[in-house]
Every structure is written in C-alpha cells, then in structure tokens.
Amino acid sequence: MRTYLLRLLGFSLLLGALPTICIGFASYYLAKHDMEEKVNEGNMQLLMQTQMRVEQTLKSLEMSATQLANSSLVQTAMNGLLTGEDFVQVRDLTTELTNLQTTAVIKQASLVNFEKDWVVNLGVMKKLSEMAGKDEFYDYAAMPMSMFWSTKQPAVNNSGQAAGIDADAMPPAADTISLVEKIPLLPRTNEPRGLLAVHISAADLRDALAPDNRLGINYILDSSGQAFLSSREQKSSYADINRDIFERVTLQGQKQGYMNAEWNDKDVAVLYRTSGYNGWTYVSVVSIADITKDTQKIAMFTLLACAIILLVVLIIGYFGSRRMYLPIRSLFELTRAMEGDSPSPGGRRDELAYIKESIETLAVSRSRLEEQMQGQSAHLKEFFVLKLFTGQMTDEDFLYRSRMYGFPSGWRRLGILTLQIDNLQETRYQEQDRELLLFAVNNIVGELLPVESRFSPILFGQSQATLLALTSDQPEALKRQMGETAELIKQKVEQYLQLKVSIGISRAYDSLSGTVKAYGESLAALKCRISLGEELIIHYEDLESGESTESAVYSHLKLMEEQLVQALQEMKLDKAVEVFRQYLSAVLSKDSFMNEHHMLLIQLMSRVMRIVQDQGMPMNKVLDGDNAVERLLKLQTREEIALWFQSRLFAPIVKLLSEKADKQYINIADRIVRMIHDQYDGEITLESCAAALSFHPVYLSRVFKKEMGVSFSEYLSEYRMNMAKVMLETTTLKISEIGEKLQYKNISAFIRTFRKAFGTTPGHYRELLDKEALESRR
Known part of the structure; x- marks a missing residue:
C-alpha cells in the first residue's frame, strides 16, 4: 500500500512538476519581454495624451487670438492713430486682450501697430518707438510665418540688461511661451501692419505634462x-x-x-x-x-505558484486544482497583458482584485478617450464623408456613423453641389492661393448651410463638394431647392472673397451608394464652362435634355486657321484675336462635353508655331518653358483659353515678326538710298531698284515710305534738286545742261521742280551766287 502511494505521489509530483517548471520559466521570460513592450506602449500613449492636452491649450488660445485679430474693434484700431486721449478705445482693447484667458494664464498680451507706432498691452498704451522691448516685436515681424509659437527666452544679467552669449552657458527654463499672429494674417509678409503677441505662463504647460x-x-x-x-x-x-x-x-x-x-x-x-x-x-x-526590476517579483511569484501547485497536486491532485485555477489565471494574465503593467509593490492582491481595478481603469480611459474624440469629431465627419464620395463605405456603415456623429437623418433624397473656382488671372489672388481659397469656401459653406440640411462639406482635388440632405420627393421642388442653395453659396463667395465660381448640380438620388455617381454628374455639369463661359450654375439634368448632335465642318475650321495665320504674318494682333474667338466658338459649339477641343487647340498651337520656325527664329522665344501643353490642357473656361492664346502665343509672335520686319525694312531702305546717291544722274527708277534687290516694286515702295517718310519719287526728286544746287554753286554748266544731266528732258519741268524745292528759279539762284561773290571780292 505504501509503495503504491509513493508511486502515485511520485507520479503526481513528476506529472505536476514538469509542466509547472516549464510554464514558470516560459512565463518569466515572456512576462519580462511583454512588460518592456507594454511599458513602452503605455508611455507612448501617455505621451500622446500629454501632447493632446498641451496642444488643446495652444489651439484654444490660437482660436481666441485669431477671433480678436479679425474683430471689428482691432481692425478699426489698426486703421487709426491711438493716443493717450483715446482712453475708451484703449480700454476696450485692453479688455479684449484680458478676455483672451484660456486654461493657460496669460502673462502679457500686446497689440502692436507698426504703421501708426503704438502698442497696447494689459498694462498701458504707449508709442512703439519709446518701448524698451520693441526689438522683440520687430524680430517677430521678420519671421516668415503669419502665425507661430515662440519659445525664445532672452538671457539677462544681474543688472537686467541683455547678457553676452557664452558658448558654455545653458539658457534657463522659459517663464513664458509666446503666440505671435501677424495682422493681417494673409497674405504672408515680413512687413505686416501690426501683430498680436500673447505670452502665456510656461508653468501651465509644465502642469499639462504627465x-x-x-x-x-x-x-x-x-x-x-x-x-x-x-x-x-x-x-x-x-x-x-x-x-x-x-x-x-x-x-x-x-x-x-x-x-x-x-x-x-x-x-x-x-x-x-x-x-x-x-x-x-x-x-x-x-x-x-x-x-526590469519588477521581473524579479514575477520570478518569485512564479516560483511560489509552482510550489503551491506542487503542494496541491500532492494533497488533492493535480487535475482538480488545474481545473479550478486555470480560468482565473487565464483571465488574470489577459488583464495584465492588456494593461501592460504588473501589480503595484504596495502589497499582494488577489487576481480578482487586480482584474477589478484594471476594468475600472479601462472604463476611465475609455471615458477620457471619448472626451478627446469629441474634439476631433469635425475632422472625422469630413473623413467619413470623403470615404463615402470615394465609394469606400457601405450604406450600413455610414448609417452607423451617422448616428454616432450626428449626420442628418430623415432625408428622402440626396444631391451633390460641386463648386470650382473660375479664372484667377484677373483677380487679386494668385494660382498658388487656389487651395487656400477652396478651404475658405468650404468654411463658408459649413457656416452658411444648417447642419440638418447637409453633410460635412469636403475638399476633393480642385473642387469643393457639398452633400445635401433633401426632404422632398417632387423633382421640380428638388431641382429648385438645390438651385437656390447653389445660388446662395455663389453669392456669399462673391461677397466675401470676390471670386468667380461655378457650381455643378447632380441629379437627386435616394441611396448613399449613389454618391460616387452623383459626384461624377456634378463634375460633368461643370465641364460646360468650356463652352458656356464662367459663373455658371448648371444641373446635370439640363445637360441630358439639351445635348446636341450637330457636327462641325472641319474645312471651315481649317479656313479660320489660315485666316489666323495670315493675320499673324501681317502682324495684325487685333484681327488675329478676333479670328481666334470665332474659331474657339466654332470648336466649342461642336464639342461641348468631349475632350476633342483640346486636340484641336493643340493642333492650332502647332500650326501657329510653324510661323516662328518658317522665319528661322527659335521657339523658346515664344514659349519659355516645357509645360505649355500641360498648362493648355488645364484651362477650363473660354476666357482662360482666349487669354492664354493671346498673351502666350499671338502677342509674342507679332512682336518677334515686327522686330524682324523693322530690321529688314531699315536694311532695304538704306540700300535704295545708296543706289539713288550713286545713280541719281542716270536712268534710275523704282522698278530698276526692285529688279536689282529682287523685291516687288509695290513692296519696296511701302518699305521705303515707311522708313524714310516720303515716297521713292519724292526722295529722288529732292536729292536731284540738292545736287542741282551743288552744281549751280560749283560748276559753270548751263542750266539746261544741269537739267539734262539730272535726267530732265524738259527744261521747264526742271525749273518748276527747282522752284518748288527752293522757292526760286535756277537762273535767279545763280545770279544771287554771282552777286555775293562780286561783293565778297570788293
């Protein structure tokens, strides 16, 4: 009996010892590794929470400062010259600066006007030029950003003056952190009219740290x-x-x-x-x-557990204890793995107590996470709407999100308004401002339309899209409601931003899954700008009912191409622009919604550039870049295309041809003048000069008159009369001989021409010369 018992106990001990020892060692090493990872993950989560707490404080102050900088009180003050007598306005400004208080304590806040030379802070108002710390404001103004946080802390010596820089010195901890916002906020500049500087206590940020x-x-x-x-x-x-x-x-x-x-x-x-x-x-x-020091406690705990398990195996058997303890131990290990922590060293706690505390901690963490997500709900709404537009979300998923984030409910139909900015070339904005302007338009739409009537407006590429929630079932009422909403948005954008925009409206649809198709319809409607012009509000339904099947006659386009080329060759820019507008109207009336007009315009550009090649001039003098075709394909309205062709092609080509023609005209006129000077006493005519120079007489006549201001015959007659005058002065030839030498067969014609040129006859002119010579000899 004792042998059997010893064998049974030995078998039980062996059977319980091997798994227990293996589990103990494995648990120790796994727990050590997992603890390091979980501690790092926990610290990273703590770091993220710290970042969100700090940035929530900073963003709150930024929003308050931006609202103050854009307020009518500050705008009025920035346009005026404040003095000590304007105590009411100064008091109001000081009150507004004081009201900037958020969760962070404001040490100082200053409103600076560089143009009017004044500063208002929480204490007093004084001239900027008389302020001891004015250099700090000028340093802020020189920064490239329009809004930024400055952590710069000037070093001061015991006397209160700026201390010299020591290479081994370490700056002290910052007492304040500065928010600087330039006025105006846009556009970015290094010379703003003024700025708002808010200094908050650094101690509040330290308190926000874990x-x-x-x-x-x-x-x-x-x-x-x-x-x-x-x-x-x-x-x-x-x-x-x-x-x-x-x-x-x-x-x-x-x-x-x-x-x-x-x-x-x-x-x-x-x-x-x-x-x-x-x-x-x-x-x-x-x-x-x-x-890692807690792993020693884990090792001791594992050893103790093994001893207890072995003891339980000896007393009541291994299988019974394992069945009872395994569920609790599994839940305990799972909880500890999720927490990434170990029991506190303050004392032993049973697994159930630790699990209870862990669940309470998770509940608190979840509550905090939900509070933080409330602040990010706006961005999440835009994100989910964007996924809906790209077809990445099902109806069921979006309906769930709708209940979570408060999207409109109870709608019967949906519709999409897609807005695009028209030509920026004739506005006060530049092309690089397009994305910022779309962001401003998106904000206008979000504030203009009630939350219950639309989903979150989003930006999609070069477009701003709004998903409307419609409560009517009648087609006419739906079309009218979407049109009125689009007109309202267009008016407000023009009022606040002075922008020309066009809006495409999709057909009404009844399922969220149709959003992608409806967005495509609104974009298709916007393509009408290429033929109908700018500032459009057009329904996709109107396109379907008004499609045309007319085909353009390409021979007519070819004829207009030749007329355009001829106008450019004749250097008639106005005529070329007029012909091009007719050409553009013909192209767009033929091809309202397809992309064929791009190919026709590229073909026309190639034909026009051949003029430059035929004249032997480099093409880079007209197109100073490699992206001309790419830029042409991006043009979206008739006015943009007409302006681009006129400014980038027609005007430079006419200028080059004019410069070349001027040089050619001067050279031809000089050669004709030399021929007249050399052959004035011979049978020289315009036809003989044209034959010698290989030009048509009519062309030579125009060139000569353009450069010399007189016709060929007038210049030849004038030069011959001057030479007749010289002959009368220097020779003893008879008047008839001089006329014959100058190719005048009729002496009367010679005398008439001489009298017309000098107001006297050749004989009388010679008598005057003889009389003057006789008087001079006396």
Whole structure:
C-alpha cells in the first residue's frame, strides 16, 4: 500500500512538476519581454495624451487670438492713430486682450501697430518707438510665418540688461511661451501692419505634462531641439539625449520612435513623438532598470505558484486544482497583458482584485478617450464623408456613423453641389492661393448651410463638394431647392472673397451608394464652362435634355486657321484675336462635353508655331518653358483659353515678326538710298531698284515710305534738286545742261521742280551766287 502511494505521489509530483517548471520559466521570460513592450506602449500613449492636452491649450488660445485679430474693434484700431486721449478705445482693447484667458494664464498680451507706432498691452498704451522691448516685436515681424509659437527666452544679467552669449552657458527654463499672429494674417509678409503677441505662463504647460513617476520623466523640445520648459540642470543632463532626438527628427525624418541611451550612468529607454502642429517633440525617459526590476517579483511569484501547485497536486491532485485555477489565471494574465503593467509593490492582491481595478481603469480611459474624440469629431465627419464620395463605405456603415456623429437623418433624397473656382488671372489672388481659397469656401459653406440640411462639406482635388440632405420627393421642388442653395453659396463667395465660381448640380438620388455617381454628374455639369463661359450654375439634368448632335465642318475650321495665320504674318494682333474667338466658338459649339477641343487647340498651337520656325527664329522665344501643353490642357473656361492664346502665343509672335520686319525694312531702305546717291544722274527708277534687290516694286515702295517718310519719287526728286544746287554753286554748266544731266528732258519741268524745292528759279539762284561773290571780292 505504501509503495503504491509513493508511486502515485511520485507520479503526481513528476506529472505536476514538469509542466509547472516549464510554464514558470516560459512565463518569466515572456512576462519580462511583454512588460518592456507594454511599458513602452503605455508611455507612448501617455505621451500622446500629454501632447493632446498641451496642444488643446495652444489651439484654444490660437482660436481666441485669431477671433480678436479679425474683430471689428482691432481692425478699426489698426486703421487709426491711438493716443493717450483715446482712453475708451484703449480700454476696450485692453479688455479684449484680458478676455483672451484660456486654461493657460496669460502673462502679457500686446497689440502692436507698426504703421501708426503704438502698442497696447494689459498694462498701458504707449508709442512703439519709446518701448524698451520693441526689438522683440520687430524680430517677430521678420519671421516668415503669419502665425507661430515662440519659445525664445532672452538671457539677462544681474543688472537686467541683455547678457553676452557664452558658448558654455545653458539658457534657463522659459517663464513664458509666446503666440505671435501677424495682422493681417494673409497674405504672408515680413512687413505686416501690426501683430498680436500673447505670452502665456510656461508653468501651465509644465502642469499639462504627465507627472514624473517611476515609469518615466516627460518633457518637451521645441523645433530647435531645446528643452525650453526644463531647468538648467535638467537641460544639461538631457543634452546628449536631446541631441540624438533632434538629429533623428531633422536629419532622418523620424517623427516618432524609440531608442536606448545612457543618462546619469544608467541605461534608459527614450520614447519621443514630434507634433505636426508646431514641430515640438514630446519626450519620455524611462529607466530600463525600473522596467526590469519588477521581473524579479514575477520570478518569485512564479516560483511560489509552482510550489503551491506542487503542494496541491500532492494533497488533492493535480487535475482538480488545474481545473479550478486555470480560468482565473487565464483571465488574470489577459488583464495584465492588456494593461501592460504588473501589480503595484504596495502589497499582494488577489487576481480578482487586480482584474477589478484594471476594468475600472479601462472604463476611465475609455471615458477620457471619448472626451478627446469629441474634439476631433469635425475632422472625422469630413473623413467619413470623403470615404463615402470615394465609394469606400457601405450604406450600413455610414448609417452607423451617422448616428454616432450626428449626420442628418430623415432625408428622402440626396444631391451633390460641386463648386470650382473660375479664372484667377484677373483677380487679386494668385494660382498658388487656389487651395487656400477652396478651404475658405468650404468654411463658408459649413457656416452658411444648417447642419440638418447637409453633410460635412469636403475638399476633393480642385473642387469643393457639398452633400445635401433633401426632404422632398417632387423633382421640380428638388431641382429648385438645390438651385437656390447653389445660388446662395455663389453669392456669399462673391461677397466675401470676390471670386468667380461655378457650381455643378447632380441629379437627386435616394441611396448613399449613389454618391460616387452623383459626384461624377456634378463634375460633368461643370465641364460646360468650356463652352458656356464662367459663373455658371448648371444641373446635370439640363445637360441630358439639351445635348446636341450637330457636327462641325472641319474645312471651315481649317479656313479660320489660315485666316489666323495670315493675320499673324501681317502682324495684325487685333484681327488675329478676333479670328481666334470665332474659331474657339466654332470648336466649342461642336464639342461641348468631349475632350476633342483640346486636340484641336493643340493642333492650332502647332500650326501657329510653324510661323516662328518658317522665319528661322527659335521657339523658346515664344514659349519659355516645357509645360505649355500641360498648362493648355488645364484651362477650363473660354476666357482662360482666349487669354492664354493671346498673351502666350499671338502677342509674342507679332512682336518677334515686327522686330524682324523693322530690321529688314531699315536694311532695304538704306540700300535704295545708296543706289539713288550713286545713280541719281542716270536712268534710275523704282522698278530698276526692285529688279536689282529682287523685291516687288509695290513692296519696296511701302518699305521705303515707311522708313524714310516720303515716297521713292519724292526722295529722288529732292536729292536731284540738292545736287542741282551743288552744281549751280560749283560748276559753270548751263542750266539746261544741269537739267539734262539730272535726267530732265524738259527744261521747264526742271525749273518748276527747282522752284518748288527752293522757292526760286535756277537762273535767279545763280545770279544771287554771282552777286555775293562780286561783293565778297570788293
């Protein structure tokens, strides 16, 4: 009996010891590895929460500052010259600056007017030129950004004056953080009219950081790599770590990561995360020893568990204890893995108590996460609408999201309005402002239309799209409602932004799955701008009912091409522009919605450029770039196309041809003049000169008169009369001989021409010469 018992106990001990020992060692090593990963994940989550707390404070202040800078009170003050007598206005400005208080304490706030030379802050109003810290404002104005956060902290000596820079000195922790907003905010400039500078307490940002504990030390680096909220001693101790983080962020582009480092002769794990909002980097430093020291407790706990299991196997048997303990142990391990933590060292707790505390912690974390997601709901709404437009979301999923984010409900039909900006060339904006203008239009639509009547407006490429929730079933009522909404949006955009826009309207549809097709219909409607012009509001239904099947006669287009080329060759820019507008009207009336007009316009551009090649001139003198065709294909309205052809093709070609013709005219006129001077006493005629120069006489006549101001015969007659005058003065030839020498067969004609040129006859002119010579000899 005792042998059987010993064998049974030995078998039970062997059967229980091997799994227990294996599980113990595996649990120890897995728990050690998992703990390090979970601690790092927990610290990264803590870092993200810290970042969101800090940025929520900064963004709240930014919004308040922007509203104040754009308020009528500030705009009125920026246009006036404030003095000490304007105490009411100064008081109002000071009150508004004081009201900027958010969760962060404002140390100082200043409204600066560079043009009018005044500053209003929480204390007083004074002239900017008399203010001791005016250089700080000018430094802010020189920054390229229109709105930014400054963590710069000037160093001061004991006397209060700016201290000299010491290469070994470490700047102290910042007392204030500055928000600077230039006035006006747009466009960006280094010479703004004024600015709003708000200095908040750095202590509030320090309070927003997660408190230092045994799992990590948290601090923030600014965009230059300085721990501006840390003390001098902390900066010195973190210097190497901060340098490595700065290199990873700036040189390697790693905006988030993990690395091992050495700090105060200890190995530490460093987690960092760079914010895309203002370029600050949030850092958490965790001692590896603190992470791994809890594994010893895990080892002891595992050993104890093994001993207990072995004892239970000896007493009541291995199988019974395993069946009872396995569910609780599994739940405990799962909870600990999800938490990424271990029981606190304050004392032992049973697994059920730990699971209870873990569930309570998860509930609190979920509540905080829901609060944070409320602030991001607007962006999430736009994201889900964007997915709907791209066909990445089903009706069921979107309906679920609708209930979650408060999208319109109870609608019967849907419709899409797609807005695009027309030509920017004749406005005060530039092409690079198009995306910013679309963002402004999107904000106008979001504020203009009630929330219950539309989904979140979105930006899609070069378009702004709005999904309307319609409550009617009648086609005419739906069309009228969408048209009135589009007209309202168009009027407000023109009122606030002075922009010309066009809006395409899709057909009404009854299922969210039809959104992609409806968006395509609204874009198709917008293509009518190429034939109908700018500032359109057009329904896709009108396109379907008004489609034309007429075909253009290409021979007529070819004839207009030749007329256009002839006008350019004759250097008649106005005529060329008029012919091109007729050509464009013919092309667009033929091809309202297809892309064939692009091919015809490229063909016309090639035909026009042949004029430059035929004249032996380089094409780059007309098109100074390689993207001419690409730019032509992007033109969307008739006026844009006409203006592009006139300014980029026709005008440069006419200028080149005119310059070349002027040079050619001067050369021809000089050669004719030389021929007249050499052959004036011979049988020289316009036809003989034309034959010698290989030009048509009519062409030579026009060129000569254009350059010399007189006709060929007038110049020849005038030159011959001048030579007759010279002959009368220097020779003794008879008047008839001089006339014959100058090819005058009739002496009377010679005398009449001479009298017309000099007011006297040749004989009388010679008598005057003889009389003057006789008087001079006396």
